[in-house]
Amino acid sequence: MLRIIMACLLSYTALFAHADIKVKDEMGTFSIPTAAKKIVVLEFSFVDALANLDISPVGVADDGKANSVISAIKDRIEPWTSVGTRSTPNLEIIASLKPDMIIADVERHATIYKDLQQIAPTLILKSRGESYQDNLSAVLKIGKALDQEKKMLQLIADHDKRMDAFAKEINSDKSFLFAVSSPRGVYMHSPKAYAGGVMARLGLVSAIPNETEKAYISTTLERLVKANPDYLLVGEYGDATMIDEFKKSPLWKMISTVKNATYRETDALLWSKNRGMIAAEIMAKELQSFVK
Amino acid sequence: MRIHPTLFITALVAILFCFAIFHVGAGAIDIPVSEVFNAIASPISEHYFIVNNFRLPRMLISMLVGASLALSGLLIQGVIRNPLASPDVLGVTSGASLAVILLAVFWPQAPLELIPPTALLGGFIATAILLFLARHLLQRPAAFALIGIALATIFSAAIDYLLTVNPLEINTSMLWLTGSVWGRNWSHIPLILPWLAVLLPCAFLLSFKLDILALGDDTATSLGISVKALRVITIIVAISLASAAVSVCGSIGFVGLVAPHLTRSMIGNRHLLLIPATALTGAILVVSADLFARVLMPPIELPAGVLTAFIGTPYFIFLLCRYKNW
Numbered sequence: 001m002l003r004i005i006m007a008c009l010l011s012y013t014a015l016f017a018h019a020d021i022k023v024k025d026e027m028g029t030f031s032i033p034t035a036a037k038k039i040v041v042l043e044f045s046f047v048d049a050l051a052n053l054d055i056s057p058v059g060v061a062d063d064g065k066a067n068s069v070i071s072a073i074k075d076r077i078e079p080w081t082s083v084g085t086r087s088t089p090n091l092e093i094i095a096s097l098k099p100d101m102i103i104a105d106v107e108r109h110a111t112i113y114k115d116l117q118q119i120a121p122t123l124i125l126k127s128r129g130e131s132y133q134d135n136l137s138a139v140l141k142i143g144k145a146l147d148q149e150k151k152m153l154q155l156i157a158d159h160d161k162r163m164d165a166f167a168k169e170i171n172s173d174k175s176f177l178f179a180v181s182s183p184r185g186v187y188m189h190s191p192k193a194y195a196g197g198v199m200a201r202l203g204l205v206s207a208i209p210n211e212t213e214k215a216y217i218s219t220t221l222e223r224l225v226k227a228n229p230d231y232l233l234v235g236e237y238g239d240a241t242m243i244d245e246f247k248k249s250p251l252w253k254m255i256s257t258v259k260n261a262t263y264r265e266t267d268a269l270l271w272s273k274n275r276g277m278i279a280a281e282i283m284a285k286e287l288q289s290f291v292k
Numbered sequence: 293m294r295i296h297p298t299l300f301i302t303a304l305v306a307i308l309f310c311f312a313i314f315h316v317g318a319g320a321i322d323i324p325v326s327e328v329f330n331a332i333a334s335p336i337s338e339h340y341f342i343v344n345n346f347r348l349p350r351m352l353i354s355m356l357v358g359a360s361l362a363l364s365g366l367l368i369q370g371v372i373r374n375p376l377a378s379p380d381v382l383g384v385t386s387g388a389s390l391a392v393i394l395l396a397v398f399w400p401q402a403p404l405e406l407i408p409p410t411a412l413l414g415g416f417i418a419t420a421i422l423l424f425l426a427r428h429l430l431q432r433p434a435a436f437a438l439i440g441i442a443l444a445t446i447f448s449a450a451i452d453y454l455l456t457v458n459p460l461e462i463n464t465s466m467l468w469l470t471g472s473v474w475g476r477n478w479s480h481i482p483l484i485l486p487w488l489a490v491l492l493p494c495a496f497l498l499s500f501k502l503d504i505l506a507l508g509d510d511t512a513t514s515l516g517i518s519v520k521a522l523r524v525i526t527i528i529v530a531i532s533l534a535s536a537a538v539s540v541c542g543s544i545g546f547v548g549l550v551a552p553h554l555t556r557s558m559i560g561n562r563h564l565l566l567i568p569a570t571a572l573t574g575a576i577l578v579v580s581a582d583l584f585a586r587v588l589m590p591p592i593e594l595p596a597g598v599l600t601a602f603i604g605t606p607y608f609i610f611l612l613c614r615y616k617n618w
Contacts, residue, residue: 064592084320084591087467088474092342093320093591111404111467112475118345218456 023123023145026106027113030123035147036101040120042089043127044069046103048276049139051076052155053148059097061089070267070274072282086128095119103142127275129215132197135275159277166284167202172291174230175256177207179219180272181236181243187216188227194275198283207232221246225254231290232257235268264290295558297565304572308355311576315351315583316343320590349478353540354582354596355575356484357473358547360537362574363495365548366555366566367530370502371523372433378549379534382440382527385543386447387418388535389469393454408483408539415535418443423524430523431509469542471597473582480540487536492571494529499563502526506561544581544597547574550604557611577604 023030040059041047047069050057056078062068063085081097084090087108094102099120105127109116116122123145125138136156143152178195179188189195191206193215199206207229211217219227224246232255234243246252257263266286270279295303316332317323323331323339331339332348365378379385391414395402422440429435467474501522505512509519534548551574552566559565581599588594 064589082591084593088472088593090320090591090593091346091475095342095346096321114479115345115475115477 021145021147023141025124025141026126027110027124030121030145032101032121032145036099036121036145038097038099039101039103040083040094040097040099041103042083042109043086043103043105044273045127045130045135045138045275046125046142047077048073048274048278049142052139052277053143053146053151055146056080058099059083059094061086068269068273070270070279070282073274073276073278076278091115091119101145103145129192130194130275131192131215132194132201132280135194135197136277139277155277159281162281163201163284166281166288170202170204170284170288170291172204174205174291175207175228176204176231176233176287177227177229178233178235178266178271179224179243180216180268181234181241183238183241186219186224186234186242186246188219188224189272190215190217195271195283198280199287201280202284202287204287221249221251225251228256230256230260231262231264233264233266233271233286233290235266235271237268262290294560297559297562297569300555300559301565301569301572304569304576308572308576308579311579311583312351312355315354315579316347318583319347319586345477349481350473350476350582351579353476353480353484354473354578356481356488357537357541357544358551358574358576358578359571360484360488360491360533360574361544361547362551362570362577363492363567364530364534364537365550365574366552366563366570367495367498367502367526367533368548369552370563371505371526371530372437373506374433374437375553376549377433377437379531380543380545380548381437381444382422382531383418383444383447384415384531384534385538385545386444386451387421388412388415388538389543390414390447390451391417392469393451397454397458408480411539411542412535415531415538418447419528419531419535423527430520470595471542471544471600472585472593472595473541473578474593474595476540484536484540487532491529491533492567495567496564498522498526498529499567502563503561542597544578544600546601546604547577550608551577553608554611 020031020033021035038058039050039055041050041057042061047057047060051073054076057080060069060080061083064082066074066079066082081093083093091112102116102120102122104113104116104122104124106124107126107128109124113122113124123141125141126134127138130138140149140152140156143149176199177188178199179186188208190208190211191197191200192212196206207227208217236243252258270282313325313328317325317328321339321342323343327339331337331343334340361379368377368379368382369375388411391410392407395406395410422443426436426439429439501517504515504517505519505522512519552570555566555569555573559569577600578596581603582596584599584603585594585596
């Protein structure tokens with residue numbers, strides 16, 4: 001009897017000594033015995049989150065181009081192995097890296113969640129189409145999963161302070177809009193999109209405040225004229241894109257931003273693909289310099 | 293150029309076997325051919341995990357999907373007696389795609405497991421509409437095919453509309469529909485294997501009647517065949533095969549069109565022999581397409597559907613120019 005009680009007690013304490021790290025994610029609960037060392041991430045926003053903690057992922061789904069990650073983040077971490085595109089990451093390469101943990105995007109990678117789980121515990125969070133607030137809560141979850149919740153909270157608090165300072169500096173009542181332009185079309189980023197969220201965080205008014213349902217909105221030149229932003233930032237994918245066609249039209253000159261010479265072309269990678277605290281602060285800095 | 297059927301089928305089996313081994317061996321992580329069997333069988337091999345979790349199921353699914361699509365094309369061409377017919381032309385593929393996209397738009401939270409059955413259902417609904425609209429045209433195969441083309445066009449227009457209006461929501465489903473074997477695993481094999489296991493014998497049963505149908509509707513009728521019933525049954529078998537394939541991999545185009553032509557040019561028009569030969573040819577096409585999709589520019593994965601055309605077309609054109617027996 002005594003033996004049984006002892007055994008029970010022992011297993012009970014053993015259970016506590018091995019308390020797993022548990023985090024609620026988009027597919028249920030992520031659980032891992034100890035904080036991971038070798039991490040593979042399948043979206044750019046997760047690279048930003050790890051870089052904040054000075055952790056270098058061993059593999060990144062970088063679409064085959066390491067330069068897709070902005071240099072401010074790339075310079076802060078060690079080189080990684082590319083695991084293919086974000087939409088169809090290469091499972092073989094991920095497995096061959098023998099990671100302890102994978103961070104995946106619920107939008108893109110829910111279909112391969114089970115395959116990823118077989119390779120390593122997988123934390124699945126929002127990334128594609130996420131808002132500024134979504135990103136911060138995802139970042140905090142990454143902190144928790146790596147057993148660095150306190151440090152991450154501190155980093156978020158520091159980020160908040162810096163964003164407050166930028167907001168104070170910029171302090172503009174004009175309307176702002178960010179859009180990406182590819183050869184296929186121009187897409188406005190609504191307040192629901194990450195770039196829109198950063199603008200809102202800085203106290204700026206969106207030129208399309210009522211578009212709260214969708215993050216990315218395909219637009220014609222007419223619709224852009226109707227939105228009539230005072231400040232328009234466009235990130236181009238490619239040399240000759242749809243926005244260049246817009247510029248040829250007489251309508252183009254009717255947009256406030258063109259009249260006031262506040263139209264700017266900027267880095268699409270930064271503004272659209274790389275979401276995260278580091279990226280947000282660089283965006284804030286750009287906005288600050290534009291407004292001045 | 294006619295080859296003895298037994299020889300041809302043996303050669304196809306050998307080619308498929310070679311491609312299957314290459315498929316399992318080559319990729320972002322290279323496994324020497326001599327190592328392949330060891331990697332499949334022995335859990336201590338360093339490649340055991342990759343081979344058994346990713347490559348082997350993918351290879352098998354490619355085979356099954358290729359065989360189903362090719363067989364579907366063969367039956368449709370046999371029954372419509374038109375060399376341009378294929379499952380894509382009859383609107384099955386676009387019907388399946390439309391169903392999946394509708395699911396994504398109206399029920400974005402739907403569990404992912406629902407995508408394959410939805411595609412299957414879409415394929416069947418498309419067939420039901422086609423058979424209903426063309427119920428009086430079953431004696432006129434060309435008109436029947438044209439109604440299929442018209443339906444396929446309407447479905448594609450609806451797909452384009454939904455994609456333009458909801459680009460983000462449809463992402464996951466789109467990936468499913470690009471005709472790719474990426475991300476498929478053992479759990480997808482039960483979605484296609486039973487269909488092929490049941491419908492392949494059905495195809496064999498139909499083969500004699502299809503040979504007679506090739507002599508013309510009148511001759512077939514005078515020999516005691518109910519042409520209309522044969523058409524409907526064959527189309528249902530063919531479309532079930534295509535829908536099952538699309539439900540697993542999305543639309544891998546061209547296989548259903550090319551594979552039957554390739555085999556017909558080699559061994560003639562007897563369906564009993566054409567059925568295994570065409571299924572093998574389709575399997576070879578898709579297995580090789582997925583092989584190249586993975587090895588061309590690693591770690592980037594291309595959709596196999598893009599490569600089937602690249603592999604099949606040159607040979608197809610060569611045959612068309614060289615032999616004028618169609």
